[in-house]
Amino acid sequence: MTLINVRNLSVAYGANTVLRDVDLTVSPGEIVTIVGPNGSGKTSLLRAIIGATPPAQGSVDLKPQLKIGYVPQRLHIDQTLPITVERFMRLTDRASRNTCKDALDAAGVPDLLDRQMTQLSGGQFQRVLLARALINSPDILLLDEATQGLDQPGSAAFYRQIETVRAQTGCAILMISHDLHVVMSASDRVICLNGHVCCQGTPAFVASAPEYRALFGAGTGGALALYRHDHDQHHDHNRNAAE
Amino acid sequence: MLDDFMTRATLAGIGVACAAAPLGCFVVWRRMAYFGDATAHAAILGVALSLAFELSIFPGVLAVALIMALVVTQLAGRGYAMDTLLGVMAHSALAFGLVAVSFLSGIRIDLMAYLFGDILAVSRTDLLVIWGGAALVIGLITWRWSGLLASTLNEDLAHASGFDPRREQLILTLCLAITVAVAIKVVGVLLIAALLIIPAAAARVAARTPETMAAIAAVIGTVSAVVGLRGAYVLDTPAGPTIVCVAAIIFAALNLVRFRGHRPT
Numbered sequence: 001m002t003l004i005n006v007r008n009l010s011v012a013y014g015a016n017t018v019l020r021d022v023d024l025t026v027s028p029g030e031i032v033t034i035v036g037p038n039g040s041g042k043t044s045l046l047r048a049i050i051g052a053t054p055p056a057q058g059s060v061d062l063k064p065q066l067k068i069g070y071v072p073q074r075l076h077i078d079q080t081l082p083i084t085v086e087r088f089m090r091l092t093d094r095a096s097r098n099t100c101k102d103a104l105d106a107a108g109v110p111d112l113l114d115r116q117m118t119q120l121s122g123g124q125f126q127r128v129l130l131a132r133a134l135i136n137s138p139d140i141l142l143l144d145e146a147t148q149g150l151d152q153p154g155s156a157a158f159y160r161q162i163e164t165v166r167a168q169t170g171c172a173i174l175m176i177s178h179d180l181h182v183v184m185s186a187s188d189r190v191i192c193l194n195g196h197v198c199c200q201g202t203p204a205f206v207a208s209a210p211e212y213r214a215l216f217g218a219g220t221g222g223a224l225a226l227y228r229h230d231h232d233q234h235h236d237h238n239r240n241a242a243e
Numbered sequence: 244m245l246d247d248f249m250t251r252a253t254l255a256g257i258g259v260a261c262a263a264a265p266l267g268c269f270v271v272w273r274r275m276a277y278f279g280d281a282t283a284h285a286a287i288l289g290v291a292l293s294l295a296f297e298l299s300i301f302p303g304v305l306a307v308a309l310i311m312a313l314v315v316t317q318l319a320g321r322g323y324a325m326d327t328l329l330g331v332m333a334h335s336a337l338a339f340g341l342v343a344v345s346f347l348s349g350i351r352i353d354l355m356a357y358l359f360g361d362i363l364a365v366s367r368t369d370l371l372v373i374w375g376g377a378a379l380v381i382g383l384i385t386w387r388w389s390g391l392l393a394s395t396l397n398e399d400l401a402h403a404s405g406f407d408p409r410r411e412q413l414i415l416t417l418c419l420a421i422t423v424a425v426a427i428k429v430v431g432v433l434l435i436a437a438l439l440i441i442p443a444a445a446a447r448v449a450a451r452t453p454e455t456m457a458a459i460a461a462v463i464g465t466v467s468a469v470v471g472l473r474g475a476y477v478l479d480t481p482a483g484p485t486i487v488c489v490a491a492i493i494f495a496a497l498n499l500v501r502f503r504g505h506r507p508t
Contacts, residue, residue, distance in 0.1 A: 052402040070403030081272045082450045092393050092404035
């Protein structure tokens, strides 16, 4: 059974329609990535799925009792609000101190339990957000540009973490990403959005689609080529080391 | 025991302080400080209307404060700058209220009692209303605590976990109106916001989690009420303002201790 079934969805703010006729399904264990330029309705789509924006048309059906782990684009914690990492971990779910500790260990940020959230670095903060989203073993993880504000190695490490999570727990992942090269390596399916679904399919298919190239231009093609090159070389290195 | 006006006043002060503490934390976290002011100022209009229609003060103030809070919440969602909106609403409501009071011919009302409160005149019935309102506010906030906290941190995060941030906002608004309505007798319109914000702001210095902040704020509010009333009795000063002064001194002292503690040696 599909976890998320979006049919014929339109979303409008007043007279401004930001999404038209979007169809989208996510099956258990799948990694689906949404790409698209600024203002293409990526975040609106995610907000419609969690029920924060009512659909103007069409429907969003979630599997009954679907457990969602949500990692927002930005989370600002006001300086006036004292909250430790441990307390933040059980913001919406019951969890013991040990469960929180294990989740943080798994996320690669041990020993933070008693720190204040406002004292964390950007990378630590994002990893705590991810650990919190995972604490209740969700069926699906929703990530809205979760690596915004992280540097290249930081976001690469973050996405490796997500692949590990999928491998270990088998939870599905629906994410918005600007890191196109990451998208191409980690996703099962890519959806290219620009107010409507321009094209979708395997990463390789989308990358070669004319609609995608029209949106992201030749520069991206170059970056992709570079990345693939890197990727091959990396494997060669490993092979050499093994010999 | 309740025959003594000082005992009644102290119990009234503690009741308001305990309701104002957790609510005040949300007011501080959500940067709604002027929201409290606006709701409180609208209460004067409520007093005028209650007197005009010969109702008791509590339902009149509650209704006007609630309408005010709902109107502000609605308008704020439509792109008005919040501080401008509150400035317009708060002072218009206060002005209309004062003008409306002047039309009430034949009734001499002591406006000062509503602006600055008259805690020493608290009756047994008032006490019942105050503690009933306080229990309701504390109950509502405790019941919705997780949802309120999640919505305060991030609305989308709350949605994803099945909370409705608009409903949580409505509950806060309702609590604010109830608190204003019960506190008007104790500290008066002009100082209600102080009782909401100062204990919470002082508690921030010493707290590590949202729950401890609310608890410490309640302790600070209670101490302020007890010490303030005693001080007012001894020094022969107005009771409401003296309570707020004690809270302000606690705030200053806690911050002073923190700054000294952080100074490199």
